[in-house]
Amino acid sequence: MTTELQRVGSSSTSQLRYLRDPDVQLMLRTKAGDEAAFQELVNNYQNRLIAVFFHLVHDQEAAEDLAQEAFLRIYRSRHTYQPTAKFSTWMFRIAGNLASNSRRSKGRRREVPLNIRDSGPLGHRPEEKMIAEKSGMMPGRQLDRNEVQSVVQAALNELSDRQRMALLLHKFEGMSYADIGESMEMSAAAVKSLLSRARENLRERLEKYVR
């Protein structure tokens, strides 16, 4: 382990700053064959990964499958791992690629999650439309928490895949523009523009609910 750290340290000074990341240390231990270190990484990141995947694929089981595949990819790539970024940044890059591949394999089908109670004789209708209609019938009516969740989820689903991913990393992971850029393989300026459009779209769709 010490030898590995020394080798990494001498190979590139730019990698040294990432060695302070405790999760990078765990990944280096995994690389050295320490399976307990990998289990710790799974424990540290499983909820965070699943939360992001859930809002990308709208399904708990699919989110868990994707998270599991992400961890397997991380483990498979341990032999060639180099600490060239924060661990979380590197992991979410893998997650982003995985989500894109998953969406491509589904033919970029857009799914709108619906609850059973929204089904009726006329079939399913998007939640946002239903709630807007209900709210319109009762001016001043306060939406309950579930309804707000549905509206926000619907607004989020309307964003492009990349806007949604950037927004989730920013909101849920508290990532800086620079880190989002590294995860999504784009410049910080491009992230700024992407997030601006995402936030503007979100504002347009949700403004009527916060007045």
Add this chain to the structure above:
Amino acid sequence: MNDSNPLSPEKRAELVAYVDGELDETATQEMERVLAESAEARHEVDMLGRTFALLDTLPRPGASDEFTAKTLATLKAEQAALPWPQRTWYRNVRRGAIAAAWLVGLALSASLGYYAANRLAPRGNTEMIRELPVIENLDAYSDVSDIRFLRELKQQPVFDDDKPNPPN
């Protein structure tokens, strides 16, 4: 910027970056000046903040209880299905064997080198030690013209201690 001019996409991006705390000090001061002057910009910042805060209402589902165990079991099954050269223990053993082979090779080379240096290569000191008796008597030997003279001298009774010296 004033209220008669709508916000440009660039200014909106700056506003979002301001709300996100991503502007440097100079740009932040400039944005605060703009906000002080523009009601539209202030409204925009307010709406951006409030709509973004709505994301906090979203559920953040976590892993099921068996997720870790399932993931690690899948990983172990995958490892077991791998051909030998890709298995972790095989890689470790192979790495150890290569290191051991290098060590043995180095030790053998060192031993051979030592043996060759001591046994095969001529050493100046060895020859001098072998010839030490000659060296010690070099002055006496220099007085002798050749070896035949010495042999004849030896056969003379003059150096024989057991026999009495001939009378002069």
